[in-house]
Amino acid sequence: MTRIRRYAIAVGSVALAAGVLFALMRDRPATVAAPSPLAAPSATPAPVTPAPVAPTPARSATPAAAATPRRSAPPAVRAHQWPDDRTPFGDAVKQVQAWADAGDTRAAIELTSQLSTCTPYGLRATEASDESDRQYIMNDLTDDQLTKAQRETRRANTMQRINENAKRRADCAALPRDLVAHWLDPLDRAAQSGDTYAMREYARLAMAEYDGVAAVVADVDEAITRRDKARAYLDEAVRLGDTSALVALAGAYAESATINLYAVDAARAHAYAYAALQAAELTAMERDRMTWLLNRSARALDASALAQAEAEGRRLYARCCSGR
Amino acid sequence: MRWLVLALAVIAGAALLYRHVATSSGTADAPTRAGKAGASASAGSPRTSTAPPSTKAADDLDDRPFVDVRAELERRAERGDAHAAARLGRAFAQCNGYVPVDDAQLESWVVEATARGVTLNVDGHPLGPDALLARLKANQAQRARDCANAGGIDEQDPRPLAFHWTERAAALGDADAQALYGNLAFATYNARSAIVDAEQLRERKRLARDYLERALAGGDALALQQMYLHYAHGTLYPEDAEAAYRYLYAYSLTPRSAEMAPAALTGLLDEAAAALDDGARERARRAARDLAACCMSPGSP
Numbered sequence: 001m002t003r004i005r006r007y008a009i010a011v012g013s014v015a016l017a018a019g020v021l022f023a024l025m026r027d028r029p030a031t032v033a034a035p036s037p038l039a040a041p042s043a044t045p046a047p048v049t050p051a052p053v054a055p056t057p058a059r060s061a062t063p064a065a066a067a068t069p070r071r072s073a074p075p076a077v078r079a080h081q082w083p084d085d086r087t088p089f090g091d092a093v094k095q096v097q098a099w100a101d102a103g104d105t106r107a108a109i110e111l112t113s114q115l116s117t118c119t120p121y122g123l124r125a126t127e128a129s130d131e132s133d134r135q136y137i138m139n140d141l142t143d144d145q146l147t148k149a150q151r152e153t154r155r156a157n158t159m160q161r162i163n164e165n166a167k168r169r170a171d172c173a174a175l176p177r178d179l180v181a182h183w184l185d186p187l188d189r190a191a192q193s194g195d196t197y198a199m200r201e202y203a204r205l206a207m208a209e210y211d212g213v214a215a216v217v218a219d220v221d222e223a224i225t226r227r228d229k230a231r232a233y234l235d236e237a238v239r240l241g242d243t244s245a246l247v248a249l250a251g252a253y254a255e256s257a258t259i260n261l262y263a264v265d266a267a268r269a270h271a272y273a274y275a276a277l278q279a280a281e282l283t284a285m286e287r288d289r290m291t292w293l294l295n296r297s298a299r300a301l302d303a304s305a306l307a308q309a310e311a312e313g314r315r316l317y318a319r320c321c322s323g324r
Numbered sequence: 325m326r327w328l329v330l331a332l333a334v335i336a337g338a339a340l341l342y343r344h345v346a347t348s349s350g351t352a353d354a355p356t357r358a359g360k361a362g363a364s365a366s367a368g369s370p371r372t373s374t375a376p377p378s379t380k381a382a383d384d385l386d387d388r389p390f391v392d393v394r395a396e397l398e399r400r401a402e403r404g405d406a407h408a409a410a411r412l413g414r415a416f417a418q419c420n421g422y423v424p425v426d427d428a429q430l431e432s433w434v435v436e437a438t439a440r441g442v443t444l445n446v447d448g449h450p451l452g453p454d455a456l457l458a459r460l461k462a463n464q465a466q467r468a469r470d471c472a473n474a475g476g477i478d479e480q481d482p483r484p485l486a487f488h489w490t491e492r493a494a495a496l497g498d499a500d501a502q503a504l505y506g507n508l509a510f511a512t513y514n515a516r517s518a519i520v521d522a523e524q525l526r527e528r529k530r531l532a533r534d535y536l537e538r539a540l541a542g543g544d545a546l547a548l549q550q551m552y553l554h555y556a557h558g559t560l561y562p563e564d565a566e567a568a569y570r571y572l573y574a575y576s577l578t579p580r581s582a583e584m585a586p587a588a589l590t591g592l593l594d595e596a597a598a599a600l601d602d603g604a605r606e607r608a609r610r611a612a613r614d615l616a617a618c619c620m621s622p623g624s625p
Contacts, residue, residue, distance in 0.1 A: 207519070213510050216518035218558045220526045227519055260516045 079106035082114065089114075089171035093179070097186070105190040109198050112187035112205065118172030118180045121209040126165040133158045184226075191233050196242035199233035203248060206230055207259050231261055238320045243279035246272050246316065247286045254293050255300075266300035267309045269293060274313025279321055383407060390415050390474040401489060406496035413490030413501060417508060419471035420482035430460045462585050483511045494535050499544040500624045506532030506550065506560050533560050545578035545619035556596065565599040570608040572596050574615035579622040 080099045083092040093114065099107035116122050137158055140151050172180065184206055190198035206226040210216045216223045234252070237245035250272035251258030253265045262268070273294040276282060282290065298306055385393040385408070394412070401409035434457045437443075443450040451459070479485060487508045493501030509528040510518070518525055536554070540547035552572035554560040561567070573596075575581055576589055597605050619625075 210515065210519055212515050213513045213518045214557065214559055216513075216515070216522060216525060217510050217529055217560075218562075220522055220529055223519060224522045224526070227522060257516055260519045263517070263520045 077103045080104055081106075082110050089168070090174055093175060097179075100186045100189075103193075105193055105195045105198055108186035108190040109195070109201055112183055112185075113201070115175075115180060115183035115186075116205055116208075117168055118175060119183055119209070121211075121215075123169060123172065126169065130162050130165055133162050188229075194240070196237040196240050196245060199237040200242065200245055200248050202233050203230035203252075203259055203261065207261060210260060227261060230259070234261075238316070241321045243276055243281060243321050244286065246276035246279070246320070247282065247290060250276055250290060250293055255296065266297040267305055267312070270297035270301060270306070270309040271312035271316060273297065274310050275316035275320070278314070278317045386411070387473070389476070390419070391476040401492055404496060406493050406498040406501070409489045409493035409496060410498040410501045413486055413488075413493055413504075413508070414470075415474040415477060416479065416482040416489065417486035417504075418467070419474035420477045420479050422467060422471040422475055422477065424468060424475070425464055427461060427464075430464060431457060434460065462588060466585060483508070487512055498624075499539045499542050500546050502535035503539040503544050503547040503550045505535045506554060510559075529560060536560065540618065543619050543621055543625040545575060545580035545616075545621070546624070548572075548575035548578065548615065548619055549581075549584075552592075552596070565596070566604045566608050569593075569596040569600055569605065570612050570615065573609055574612035574619075577612065577616035578619045580619070 080096070083095055087095070093111065096107045096111045096114070100111050117126065137155055140146055140154055143151075146154070184202070187198055187202050187205065191202045207230055210219075210223050210226075234245050234249050238249065248259065250269050252261040253269035253272065255264050255266070255269070257264075270293075273290045276290045277287065277294065297309075301309060385396060390397075390411075397405075397408040397412050401412055434453050437456075438453045444456055445451070490501050490505055490508050494505045506529075509532050510525065513521070513525060536547055536550055540551065548571050551561075552568050552575060555564045555568035555571060557563070572593060576593060581589060600608065
């Protein structure tokens, strides 16, 4: 890494930290007191809160098979698990690749997930993790709150992660370059076969690499291709009744995006969160996230926009998932 | 504590911007630049053949404080004065919030930062107080030269202005602005907007490469240095350590390399060379000697 890049990262981090602090200090009052542009000028605006999401009694009465619309395409072939840890990584990749090539979408999804740790982005991520871990170890040395045993346990755990990362990097280096270069292809094929989990995973993994402007600039044609495909997959997953895709889209429109796909749009975020919360099968984490997002997005909407967003949420849910 | 971190961040951030923008020499040092550009334009050089003629070169304003002549520079830039637009772009890119800081103040900051446990990490390793002080001094010295006539700029976000005027200057045919365009063209994006507006970003990338190659073809040594950055970072061109070193070494052979602090240039050369084996290094140096021949003018062409 060049000195200028290292320097850039270092000073950028400091400047960013200061900027974030400053921005947070500036943002806080604005989000609390932003007046509604449509509110009556003299009246104290009533607090805008999202209407409670209608309960979904029909859900509980729905047969279990129909109540899980996440998997719209049941696997036509046997789904295999990733081989256990005793199988060398390279051998496991070969085995899972063979299953994926035979049409096992679960294997294809897992293969891409594992190969994602071998891409330049994935390797950088593990190196950054190692750096943080080493810093933890150093910090623990001077932390008087820790006992000697605690310090040793934390060190052992951290070193295990560092060693596993090192082993994975070595394993990755031994893989055929072409395989790593086309790491997304198995997942893409699984998505094309109609697996909605693969569609969501494509959106997440394909866009994760574009975590900064420089990454997009360097690879802009591919970024556009992946963006358009990710958008289409999420829409298709919703169309197929995948309620977790509603969650993903709510996050994509949210102020703090979980996937960089769309510009901030509080109304869209609210509508998708509202739709998602009508689904009975959300995980607790998804439900918490959507509830938080619903309240957050409501702050940016006046009463009229809020009502429209919620109507849109009901329409989205009815069209994709109700009665499935 | 907060003021100290912010002060260091401001200095470091400004130094970063300087490094990325890698300025041409101070505006006060180049009173004849616009005249040369105008002459080139009238001679119909390829570099400026598409630019509209300047209405009035702004070099008569070079010695006057930026804040005093900003409005006039903006008027002239709008009317087609490439030199005025370039000065505006440089000032907003490099000098926003600039205030002179003397060495004693820098030493005081570093002492206090060290005492409070504030560290600046470089490549994951904390920079020692001496190294930190050396960097701050070098950066401050560079800023003092670049911004000697550009104090008092206080924009909440100078990046859109820096890009707007650099884009204008580049379109008007200013070679340095064309070389630097790629360094500012993406500064107003974030990771999200880069994806959302990727088509616009792609067009800017195309234009940035076009401008950079045009500046290089026109003999602008700054384009060599910018080529190094883009090859080293893999932004406008695929990452290529040998090409990066080739362009940086070529830049170091040109008179305009004197615009960089010698220690900084040597350090960059060492870092760029370290990524190469002996054969690649020698090959890059040989090619660099030919490359540098393009750009032996002491100022912007």
